Amino acid sequence: MTQLSFQTNAEGGIPEQAAGGILHIDLDALAANWRILRDNAGGAETAAVVKANAYGIGIEKAVPALGKAGCRTFFVAHLSEAIRVRAVAPDATIYVLNGLFPGTCPTYAAFDLRPVLGSFEEIEEWAGFCRAQNRRLKAAIHVDTGMNRLGLTVPQGLTLTDRAELGDFETALVMSHFVSAEESDNPLNRQQIEAFQAVRVSLPGIPASLANSSGIFLKDKPHFDLARPGYALYGGNPTPDRDNPMRPVAGLEARIVQLRWVEAHHTVGYNGRWLAQDRRRIATISVGYADGYPRASSARGSSGEELLAGMALVAGRPCSFAGNVSMDLITVDVTDVPEAQVKRGDTVILIGGDLTIDEVGRRAGTIGYEILTNLGPRYARLYRGGEG
Numbered sequence: 563m564t565q566l567s568f569q570t571n572a573e574g575g576i577p578e579q580a581a582g583g584i585l586h587i588d589l590d591a592l593a594a595n596w597r598i599l600r601d602n603a604g605g606a607e608t609a610a611v612v613k614a615n616a617y618g619i620g621i622e623k624a625v626p627a628l629g630k631a632g633c634r635t636f637f638v639a640h641l642s643e644a645i646r647v648r649a650v651a652p653d654a655t656i657y658v659l660n661g662l663f664p665g666t667c668p669t670y671a672a673f674d675l676r677p678v679l680g681s682f683e684e685i686e687e688w689a690g691f692c693r694a695q696n697r698r699l700k701a702a703i704h705v706d707t708g709m710n711r712l713g714l715t716v717p718q719g720l721t722l723t724d725r726a727e728l729g730d731f732e733t734a735l736v737m738s739h740f741v742s743a744e745e746s747d748n749p750l751n752r753q754q755i756e757a758f759q760a761v762r763v764s765l766p767g768i769p770a771s772l773a774n775s776s777g778i779f780l781k782d783k784p785h786f787d788l789a790r791p792g793y794a795l796y797g798g799n800p801t802p803d804r805d806n807p808m809r810p811v812a813g814l815e816a817r818i819v820q821l822r823w824v825e826a827h828h829t830v831g832y833n834g835r836w837l838a839q840d841r842r843r844i845a846t847i848s849v850g851y852a853d854g855y856p857r858a859s860s861a862r863g864s865s866g867e868e869l870l871a872g873m874a875l876v877a878g879r880p881c882s883f884a885g886n887v888s889m890d891l892i893t894v895d896v897t898d899v900p901e902a903q904v905k906r907g908d909t910v911i912l913i914g915g916d917l918t919i920d921e922v923g924r925r926a927g928t929i930g931y932e933i934l935t936n937l938g939p940r941y942a943r944l945y946r947g948g949e950g
């Protein structure tokens with residue numbers, strides 16, 4: 563008998579036969595998506611947002627694949643993520659979006675990272691550090707044009723040139739962020755572009771960046787000097803009112819542990835929230851909310867009803883969940899699949915085909931971003947491509 567060999571690394575150390583869920587990640591599709599975004603960015607440099615472990619797919623795999631495709635600039639949310647990017651991209655430009663935490667300047671300098679400064683306090687701390695070091699280190703400045711979350715206000719942004727601290731460091735980028743770029747005719751998009759344009763004009767010679775994934779596709783083409791896509795790189799649809807121009811990057815399979823018949827008028831799962839109206843066949847699969855699959859995909863109601871709930875593709879057929887999603891298991895109504903086509907140990911598709919990340923998100927009452935960024939550490943991760 564051959565024994566399964568287990569490794570203990572975080573990315574894909576679990577052998578496929580022992581895994582409840584198998585995550586397929588196509589690094590060639592990731593690279594192709596970056597090129598599609600670059601080709602739509604009107605000549606602007608195209609960066610990659612790789613925060614949250616590259617939206618769940620793995621920083622250490624995604625960053626080198628994007629680098630081979632030609633990406634030179636990366637954005638993360640946390641300093642710790644930036645250090646992981648630096649380890650696999652020694653020459654890249656790396657920005658940290660979540661601002662400068664007090665006392666962290668030396669770490670930025672040690673790893674050649676750039677903070678995105680979003681308040682005068684942060685600007686003063688960075689400028690003070692640069693003065694003390696006698697080095698004009700690089701940073702970005704974030705101006706808030708509507709999110710009311712991070713960044714200087716637009717009036718503050720317009721007074722930046724009057725501030726002496728700006729001479730102490732190099733402002734390598736001025737940026738802002740869209741509130742609803744995925745809504746292509748939302749009037750806020752135009753208002754934000756105009757406010758950002760005014761700040762930009764007041765800072766001549768400083769490169770500017772506004773567009774996230776959806777921003778790249780707006781008819782006003784707010785590409786400026788640098789585009790910052792995240793979601794679309796990983797296959798999410800940046801144009802929800804149109805067909806998705808991106809290729810899928812992540813696919814998820816789950817293993818069937820058991821199959822059983824449930825008699826009419828019996829319930830399935832915790833709290834008995836799903837009722838079999840007639841005799842139903844249930845497949846129990848080895849993925850649950852502890853794997854990051856949302857419990858909000860639970861199917862509460864009864865068989866025969868049209869429920870907004872999670873689905874699996876079983877032998878190619880769409881099958882609805884039955885009952886609550888458990889921590890480690892999901893029950894799927896496979897009655898419509900011919901009995902011979904589904905057996906213990908088979909895998910079903912949770913993400914793939916028509917079950918796009920956008921669709922899985924919709925069925926859980928959330929967005930595909932949350933589906934991706936929750937992809938859990940218990941999956942076997944099978945990476946394909948990425949050789950450039």
Ligand SMILES: *Cc1c(COP(=O)(O)O)cnc(C)c1O
Binds near residue numbers: 611738774776
């Ligand atoms: C996450 C993020 C992005 C990327 O947005 P997507 O919608 O995933 O393309 C860009 N800029 C900022 C400031 C972000 O926080």
